[in-house]
Every structure is written in C-alpha cells, then in structure tokens.
Amino acid sequence: MRRITEIIVHCSATREGKYFTAEDIDRWHKAQGFACIGYHFVVRTDGRIEMGRSIERVGAHCKGHNGTSVGVCYVGGLSRDGQPQDTRTEEQRESMMMLIGVLKRMFPEARVHGHREFAAKACPCFDAAEEYK
Structure with a gap:
C-alpha cells in the first residue's frame, strides 16, 4: 500500500441540480487522456459514495501530490448559472464527513x-481543511 499523507477534496465543477456518477467522470477523464477516473472516491448528490480509481493506485487529481494522496470528489461546485459555489447537499455533507473520517482512521498521518x-481554482468551493480538521 502507498504511504498516504494527504486527503484532497475536490468538486466536479458541475452545475447545481445536475446528477453525475463516477462512471460519468471516468468517461470525462478518459476523453482527456487519463487511463481512468483520477479520483479515488466520488460523492453523488444523493450522498452515495462510489469508488473511482483503486485506492492502491496513484491518483490523477492534484499535480505534485498524487503519489501520496487520496482524491475525494463531490458532484457539484457550480451554481445553476455556472459560478463557483458550495452546492453540497445535506446527504453529501454527511457522507463526506463519514468518508473522510474513515480515511483519517485508515491513514492517521493524512x-x-x-x-x-x-491550484489556482475555487475547487472545492469551501474550506475543506477547516471543515475536516
């Protein structure tokens, strides 16, 4: 198993009210030349957690940090008019808190x-370090 020192939270940069899956993101990433989805986990708008890339494999989600990190992505991150915004549903908030708690127990150094x-991006449209400290 890789040594994990970071859990990096992302948004899919999709508009609020749109429903996507890990399979959709996998297709998008492959179209960009990735081998497969770059994130290890995807949290859908209904709170379901889907596996992306195997956690044993190096991700493709944060340049310079992929080798020692796990990538978690929630579906959303843009308002209905396309502006960066924390669009997490209550179900996503609960699932992300649980998932990140599990990952922190698995990787206590992380x-x-x-x-x-x-990166010079709004992603994930909220202060993840503060929320999950």
Missing part, C-alpha cells in the same frame, strides 16, 4: 486539504 490549496 491531513485534509482542498484542491484550491494547490
């Missing part, structure tokens, strides 16, 4: 970060 800490 610190939680938002993608925006490492």
Whole structure:
C-alpha cells in the first residue's frame, strides 16, 4: 500500500441540480487522456459514495501530490448559472464527513486539504481543511 499523507477534496465543477456518477467522470477523464477516473472516491448528490480509481493506485487529481494522496470528489461546485459555489447537499455533507473520517482512521498521518490549496481554482468551493480538521 502507498504511504498516504494527504486527503484532497475536490468538486466536479458541475452545475447545481445536475446528477453525475463516477462512471460519468471516468468517461470525462478518459476523453482527456487519463487511463481512468483520477479520483479515488466520488460523492453523488444523493450522498452515495462510489469508488473511482483503486485506492492502491496513484491518483490523477492534484499535480505534485498524487503519489501520496487520496482524491475525494463531490458532484457539484457550480451554481445553476455556472459560478463557483458550495452546492453540497445535506446527504453529501454527511457522507463526506463519514468518508473522510474513515480515511483519517485508515491513514492517521493524512491531513485534509482542498484542491484550491494547490491550484489556482475555487475547487472545492469551501474550506475543506477547516471543515475536516
């Protein structure tokens, strides 16, 4: 197993009210030349957690951090008119809190970060480090 020191939270940068799955994101990432979905977990708008890339495999979600991180993505992140916004549903909030708690127990060294800490993006449209400290 890889040594995991970071859990990096993302949004899918899709509009509020749109419903996508890990399979959809996998298709998008393959169209961009990825081998498969870059995230390890996807949290759908109804709170369902889907597996993406196997956790044993290096992700493709945050340049310079993929080798030692797990990528968690929630579906959403844009308002209905396309502006960055925390669009998480209550179900997503609950599922993400549970998932990140499990990951922190699995990888006690890991610190939680938002993608925006490492890239000039609004992603994930909320302060993940603060919320999951």
